[in-house]
Amino acid sequence: MNDAGVEGVGSRRYILREVSRALTRTGGFLTNFTHTLNPYVGCAFGSGHGCPFCYVRMLPVAKAYPGLWGSWVIAKINLAKVLAAELDVLYQSGEIQSARIFMASSTDPYQGIERELKLTRGALIEFLRRTPRKVLVQTRSPLIERDLDVLRALKDSVIVSLTLETDDENVRRALTPTSPSVARRLATARRLKAAGVYVQIAVAPMLPNNPERFAKLVADVADRVVIDTYFGDGANGARSRRLGIEELYRRLGYEDPMDPRAAHSLLDAMAAYLGSQRVLFGQSGFNAI
Ligand code: SF4
Secondary structure, three states, X not given: OEEEEEEEEOOEEEEEEEOOOOEEEOOOOOOOOOEEEOOEEEOOOOOOOOOOOOHHHHOHHHHOOOOOOOOEEEEEOOHHHHHHHHHHHHHHHOHHHHOEEEEOOOOOOOOOOHHHHOXXXXXXXXXXXXXXXXXXXXXXXXXXXXXXXXXXHOHHHEEEEEEOOOOOHHHHHHHOOOOOOHHHHHHHHHHHHHOOOEEEEEEOOOOOOOHHHHHHHHHHHOOEEEEOOHHHOOOOOHHHHHOOHHHHHHHHOOOOXXXXXXXXXXXXXXXXXXXXXXXXXXXXXXXXX
């Protein structure tokens, strides 16, 4: 790997890196996917320290660059070229027809710098040329609207999974303040769905919410919803506990984040408004394609 440059914006560092591989064979949580694809490593959504509930900072990927998780982003500047070659290999071997690609597993593919670099857009365009069975694009960013033309062209080979952890703007401000607002993300979902793109809302991790209001909001803008709690942190809640999430909720006056009744309430409300077929949960939900 070669670093082609480092740029700073505010307290963040952007590292432009050449890579020799694009796709990674999956293992662990994403049992129903064959590959993951991360155009970026790091995160610029988390106000320089990451969201307080973010367990990714405890994973090996957080050590890909010195400094706090949330203060740097590595951009794989030659991603499209490397991906093109790898997709050609999958095409020639016939594997492309069964390839199920999750973009992106540890880092949002629509970091702010994507506006200029267009690495994620470049990957989507490569998928048009060599189309896998399914590509799931996981993001919290309205920037994905820019790529509506390519997403539409991918037709039913693509699922857009938009993270929306709560319907409560006060909760969002308290727990993930630099993420796009609830209203803005709902507007993105609505626009994608209206354009014929299959939209999943990912309530993960589920933050304090008003179940009925949340379900009503989601029912109109999404094809389905998947819900996960802090128990889905890859260590059955232990990583979230180590991050001090229980103490943080106490300080903010929220209910116990580890109480399973909150998830049941939201699941029931979502099922009432969307129908149980459109409501998924946990690891199996994330692996439904
Ligand atoms: S936006 Fe996602 S990856 Fe970034 S700090 Fe928040 S939870 Fe972690």
